[in-house]
Amino acid sequence: xxxxxxxxxxxxxILFIFIINSPIIKPASIIKIVSSIENxxxxxxDSSVDITNLFYWNRLNKITRVSxxxxxxxxxxxxxxxxxxxxxxxxxxxxxIYIYDKKQERKNxxxxxxxxxxxKDSNLFAxxxxxxxxxxxxxxxxxxNKGVLLKNEIFPSLYTSYCITRNGFYFALMNGYIxxxxxxxxxSSERAVSESSDIIYGVSSNSVxxxxxxxxxxxxxxLSIFNIDGTILLEKNITTTKNTFIxxxxxxxxxxxxxxxxxxxxxxxxxxxxxxxxxxxxxxxxLLDCIEFYSYFxxxxxxxxxxxxxxxxxxxxxFYKKDWKYPIYQIDILDTTGVFAVxxxxxxxxxxxxxxxxx
Amino acid sequence: xxxxxxxxxxxxxxxxxxxxxxxVFLFNFFSVKSSGQIYCVRDFCSWQDSFxxxxxxxxxxxxxxxxxxxxxxxxxxKISPYQLDFLFKSLAIYKSKDRLIGFSNYLYPEDFLKxxxxxxxxxxxxxxxxxxNKVFLNPINEIKPFLNTSVSIVNxxxxxxxxxxxxxxxxxKSNVIPILIYAYSTYLSxxxxxxxxxxxLEIYLDKTMVYQRELDVLSKARIVELxxxxxxxxxxxxxxxxVSNGEHTLTVKVYDIQGHSKEIQKKFVVKTDxxx
Numbered sequence: 001x002x003x004x005x006x007x008x009x010x011x012x013x014i015l016f017i018f019i020i021n022s023p024i025i026k027p028a029s030i031i032k033i034v035s036s037i038e039n040x041x042x043x044x045x046d047s048s049v050d051i052t053n054l055f056y057w058n059r060l061n062k063i064t065r066v067s068x069x070x071x072x073x074x075x076x077x078x079x080x081x082x083x084x085x086x087x088x089x090x091x092x093x094x095x096x097i098y099i100y101d102k103k104q105e106r107k108n109x110x111x112x113x114x115x116x117x118x119x120k121d122s123n124l125f126a127x128x129x130x131x132x133x134x135x136x137x138x139x140x141x142x143x144x145n146k147g148v149l150l151k152n153e154i155f156p157s158l159y160t161s162y163c164i165t166r167n168g169f170y171f172a173l174m175n176g177y178i179x180x181x182x183x184x185x186x187x188s189s190e191r192a193v194s195e196s197s198d199i200i201y202g203v204s205s206n207s208v209x210x211x212x213x214x215x216x217x218x219x220x221x222x223l224s225i226f227n228i229d230g231t232i233l234l235e236k237n238i239t240t241t242k243n244t245f246i247x248x249x250x251x252x253x254x255x256x257x258x259x260x261x262x263x264x265x266x267x268x269x270x271x272x273x274x275x276x277x278x279x280x281x282x283x284x285x286x287l288l289d290c291i292e293f294y295s296y297f298x299x300x301x302x303x304x305x306x307x308x309x310x311x312x313x314x315x316x317x318x319f320y321k322k323d324w325k326y327p328i329y330q331i332d333i334l335d336t337t338g339v340f341a342v343x344x345x346x347x348x349x350x351x352x353x354x355x356x357x358x359x
Numbered sequence: 360x361x362x363x364x365x366x367x368x369x370x371x372x373x374x375x376x377x378x379x380x381x382x383v384f385l386f387n388f389f390s391v392k393s394s395g396q397i398y399c400v401r402d403f404c405s406w407q408d409s410f411x412x413x414x415x416x417x418x419x420x421x422x423x424x425x426x427x428x429x430x431x432x433x434x435x436x437k438i439s440p441y442q443l444d445f446l447f448k449s450l451a452i453y454k455s456k457d458r459l460i461g462f463s464n465y466l467y468p469e470d471f472l473k474x475x476x477x478x479x480x481x482x483x484x485x486x487x488x489x490x491x492n493k494v495f496l497n498p499i500n501e502i503k504p505f506l507n508t509s510v511s512i513v514n515x516x517x518x519x520x521x522x523x524x525x526x527x528x529x530x531x532k533s534n535v536i537p538i539l540i541y542a543y544s545t546y547l548s549x550x551x552x553x554x555x556x557x558x559x560l561e562i563y564l565d566k567t568m569v570y571q572r573e574l575d576v577l578s579k580a581r582i583v584e585l586x587x588x589x590x591x592x593x594x595x596x597x598x599x600x601x602v603s604n605g606e607h608t609l610t611v612k613v614y615d616i617q618g619h620s621k622e623i624q625k626k627f628v629v630k631t632d633x634x635x
Contacts, residue, residue: 060440
C-alpha cells in the first residue's frame with residue numbers, strides 16, 4: 001500500500017512539474033494572441049483575424065516574407081545581416097551593402113560602410129563610415145530601386161543617439177550638439193543644445209513636426225524639447241542619472257523614464273514650459289521598439305531579462321502591461337485596426353488589440 | 360604533529376587560517392593590479408575596423424587597469440541583437456576632472472573608478488577614447504605605462520622638408536613595431552585637415568598591407584580657416600604587433616590626390632624569445 005502511495009505521489013509531482021513548465025501560450029488578458037510562428041512552425045489561435053497584407057520579418061541573418069494565409073518564404077545570403085526600411089531593406093554582405101526594393105525584391109549594390117542606420121517607417125537611412133564621424137545621408141527611391149546620397153557630413157564628434165523620421169535625420173553628438181537635416185525642405189542645422197553636459201543621452205522626434213526631445217546633463221538629467229529654430233519649448237529636471245530612454249510620439253506625447261518608471265505626457269507647443277503628465281508605469285529597462293495606432297501605442301520594454309509588451313490606451317489614459325516569457329525585440333504593425341507582431345530572430349507572435357477586453 | 364595542549368592546537372589552526380587568508384588576499388590583490396599584458400591592437404586614427412578617434416587595446420585576462428579617478432556618467436548596454444547601430448558595444452563613459460574617458464565592452468561598469476582599479480571587460484578587446492575640452496586625445500599616451508612595449512620614437516626619416524616624415528625605431532628587440540608618420544595638419548574639435556598633399560597612406564609589412572588610411576579632403580579656404588583658428592602638427596601613429604622573428608621590410612607609401620605616390624622602406628630584424 002505504502003509503495004503505491006509513494007508511486008502516486010511521484011507521478012503527481014512529475015505531472016505537476018510538467019504542467020507548470022509546459023510552453024503553453026495562454027491567451028493574454030489585455031491583448032489577444034492571434035497566431036505564432038515558432039521555428040517555422042505556424043499555429044493559428046484565432047482564424048477570424050485575417051492577415052490581409054504581406055509583411056517582412058527581419059530575422060537579422062535573413063528576411064522572411066509572410067504572405068496572407070501564412071505562406072513563408074525567405075531571402076537570405078550567407079554571412080549577411082539585414083536592415084529594414086519602409087519600402088526597402090538592406091543587406092550587409094561580405095563585399096558591401098545591397099539595397100532591395102520590397103515590391104520587386106531585386107537587389108542593387110549600394111556601397112560600403114561600417115554601420116547602417118535605418119527606420120522601419122522611413123525611406124531615409126544613413127551610412128556611417130569607418131571613422132564613425134563621417135555619415136552619409138540617403139533616400140531610397142522605390143521606382144528606381146536605389147539609394148540616393150543626399151548629403152555627406154563629417155562631424156566634429158561621435159554620435160551618442162540618433163533618430164530617423166519619415167522626413168528628417170536627428171543626430172545627438174558627443175559635444176552637446178544636435179545635427180538636424182530635412183532633405184525635403186533642404187534644411188540642415190548643427191546647434192548646441194546641451195550646455196550642462198557634453199553628452200546628449202538620447203534624442204527623439206516624430207514625422208509630424210520638426211520638434212525634437214533630448215535627455216542631457218548628469219545628476220540631475222534634463223528633458224528638453226526644442227523646435228527646429230532651437231527655441232526651448234520645455235525643460236524639466238528628471239530623477240534619473242544615466243537614462244537614454246526617450247520617445248516622442250506622433251501626437252506630440254513624450255514617453256520618458258523617471259527612476260524605475262516610465263511616464264507619458266504631452267507638451268504644449270503654444271504654451272511654452274507646459275507639460276501635462278498623463279500616466280506612469282513601474283517598469284525597469286529600456287524601450288526597444290514602439291508602434292502607434294489611432295487610440296493606442298504599443299511598445300516593448302526590456303531590461304535584458306524580462307520582456308514586456310506595454311500598451312497605452314488614449315481613451316482612459318492608462319498603461320497595460322503584458323510580460324512575455326520569450327525574448328522579443330521588435331514590433332511591427334500588420335493592420336491599422338490593431339493587429340501587430342512582436343518577434344525575435346526565430347519566433348514571431350501576432351496579437352490583436354481590437355478583440356481584447358481592456359478594462 | 361603533536362600538540363602539548365588544546366590551546367596550542369587552536370593557536371596553530373588560527374595561524375594557519377590567517378596565513379591562508381593572507382595568501383588569498385595577496386593573490387587577489389596582485390592579480391587585479393597586474394592585469395597581464397596589454398597590447399595596442401589598433402592605434403588612434405586607425406582606419407581598419409576601428410572608429411576614429413578611439414584606440415583598440417587587447418588584454419589577455421579581460422582586465423584593464425584604470426588610469427584615472429572618475430565617475431560613471433554614461434552607460435549604454437546593448438540588450439537586443441537588433442541594436443546594430445551603435446559605434447561601441449556596451450560603452451561606459453567616465454568623467455574625470457575635465458576629461459571624458461570612454462571604454463567599450465564594459466558591461467557592468469562601477470559607478471566610481473579609482474586609479475589602478477580593475478576594469479573588468481566582457482571581452483578581451485576594448486576601445487578607449489579620451490575627450491578633453493571637446494578635443495579627442497590619444498589614449499596611447501595615458502596607457503603607455505601599462506603597455507608591454509614602448510612607443511617612443513627614435514629616428515626620423517624625412518622624405519624632404521615639405522613632405523611626410525616617417526619615424527621608425529632603430530632597434531627591434533620586441534616584436535611590436537611602432538611607426539610614426541608626421542603630417543602637417545591641424546586638429547579642431549576632432550576634425551582633421553591635412554595641409555600636405557598627402558591624401559592616402561599605406562603601410563606594408565613585407566608585402567602585406569597592414570594599414571590604410573584616406574585623409575579628409577577639405578577646401579583650401581577651410582584649411583586656412585582651421586590653421587588660423589587651431590593649428591598644431593599632428594602625428595599618425597601605428598603599431599604592428601606580433602611580428603614574427605626574422606628579417607622584415609616595412610614600407611610606408613603616401614599618395615597625393617592625383618594618385619602619385621612615394622615610398623620609404625626600412626629593413627629590420629626581429630629577435631625575440633617572447634612567446635606572444
